Amino acid sequence: MRVRGRWLLVVAAAAAFWAAAQSAVGAVPALRAVQAHDRLLVIAPHPDDESLCCGGLIDQARRAGAQVSIVWVTSGDGFRWDAMVVQRRLRVRGQGLTALARTRMVEAEAAAGLLRVPRERQFFLGYPDRGILPLVLDYYYYDTAWRSRYTGNSAVVYEEALSPGSAYTGADLERDLTQVLDQVRPTLVLAPSPQDTHPDHRAVGILAHRLLSVRGEAANLRFWIVHGGRGWPAPRAFRPDRPQTIAPRGRGMEWEMLALDAASLAVKREAVEAHVTQARVMRRVMLSHVRRTELFSRTPVPPGSPDCLGALPCEFELEPASEEAAF
Numbered sequence: 575m576r577v578r579g580r581w582l583l584v585v586a587a588a589a590a591f592w593a594a595a596q597s598a599v600g601a602v603p604a605l606r607a608v609q610a611h612d613r614l615l616v617i618a619p620h621p622d623d624e625s626l627c628c629g630g631l632i633d634q635a636r637r638a639g640a641q642v643s644i645v646w647v648t649s650g651d652g653f654r655w656d657a658m659v660v661q662r663r664l665r666v667r668g669q670g671l672t673a674l675a676r677t678r679m680v681e682a683e684a685a686a687g688l689l690r691v692p693r694e695r696q697f698f699l700g701y702p703d704r705g706i707l708p709l710v711l712d713y714y715y716y717d718t719a720w721r722s723r724y725t726g727n728s729a730v731v732y733e734e735a736l737s738p739g740s741a742y743t744g745a746d747l748e749r750d751l752t753q754v755l756d757q758v759r760p761t762l763v764l765a766p767s768p769q770d771t772h773p774d775h776r777a778v779g780i781l782a783h784r785l786l787s788v789r790g791e792a793a794n795l796r797f798w799i800v801h802g803g804r805g806w807p808a809p810r811a812f813r814p815d816r817p818q819t820i821a822p823r824g825r826g827m828e829w830e831m832l833a834l835d836a837a838s839l840a841v842k843r844e845a846v847e848a849h850v851t852q853a854r855v856m857r858r859v860m861l862s863h864v865r866r867t868e869l870f871s872r873t874p875v876p877p878g879s880p881d882c883l884g885a886l887p888c889e890f891e892l893e894p895a896s897e898e899a900a901f
């Protein structure tokens with residue numbers, strides 16, 4: 575009896591914990607329904623972010639008949655671990671990283687195809703991986719373009735990019751992103767939060783917030799986090815039965831939730847795994863973003879902590895780099 579009583583206590587405690595977790599999730603309001611007349615724009619710093627952040631939302635939007643476009647700000651040409659694994663070389667620079675980026679663009683096209691985003695609504699800008707924060711903060715209007723220490727390039731080299739030959743400056747990047755916004759005329763924009771710990775994500779969030787605010791369209795923005803703080807999302811595993819939790823970096827933000835059905839979860843998983851070179855290095859981390867909910871915030875940063883939106887170093891940038899900021 576005593577053993578059975580203890581078991582009942584354990585079960586009751588687990589049920590109470592689960593109920594509390596559910597009500598915490600339930601307290602997050604729903605993202606507004608996407609309708610056939612909507613035009614979504616997903617702003618992805620790197621190939622794979624579009625699927626990790628928003629694969630389920632993209633699938634639901636397409637099923638609702640909405641138009642979906644994706645713009646990739648970089649092509650992922652600064653990720654040495656990835657290049658080392660794929661090309662089986664210890665030191666990969668220059669041409670090797672440019673070749674990797676071309677592979678990653680092909681994989682991004684495949685992922686977008688699985689999400690039924692047509693080729694004419696896929697935009698590659700080709701700016702430097704690991705270089706967006708300096709462009710946005712320090713090399714915005716200067717005549718001297720930023721030079722990537724990974725590839726050695728200081729201009730967009732990919733012929734499939736929107737404006738090949740553009741200088742690595744904030745001004746050229748702003749011009750290209752504005753061209754995409756003018757062409758898509760989005761009713762809903764999904765951008766990384768400046769709270770995301772990857773510097774490219776932070777920078778793209780700052781730029782998106784700045785551009786949409788100037789256009790008077792900031793209300794159309796929703797922010798997502800992929801690098802949310804050490805150990806998140808836990809567990810580092812494919813657990814589509816679980817809801818996504820609010821990232822440590824995203825506490826205090828105004829989150830909204832989208833519930834994914836089995837069909838959207840299956841498509842999202844396929845899209846994530848279409849990024850074969852990334853999945854070879856960090857498949858489990860990537861799949862930990864395939865959960866039965868996706869979270870988007872109405873606000874770019876928590877109230878009272880606007881530092882990540884500005885030019886001053888965000889507090890996490892003062893910390894040593896972790897392996898988390900790798901993709």
Ligand SMILES: [Zn+2]
Binds near residue numbers: 619620772775
């Ligand atoms: Zn990324």
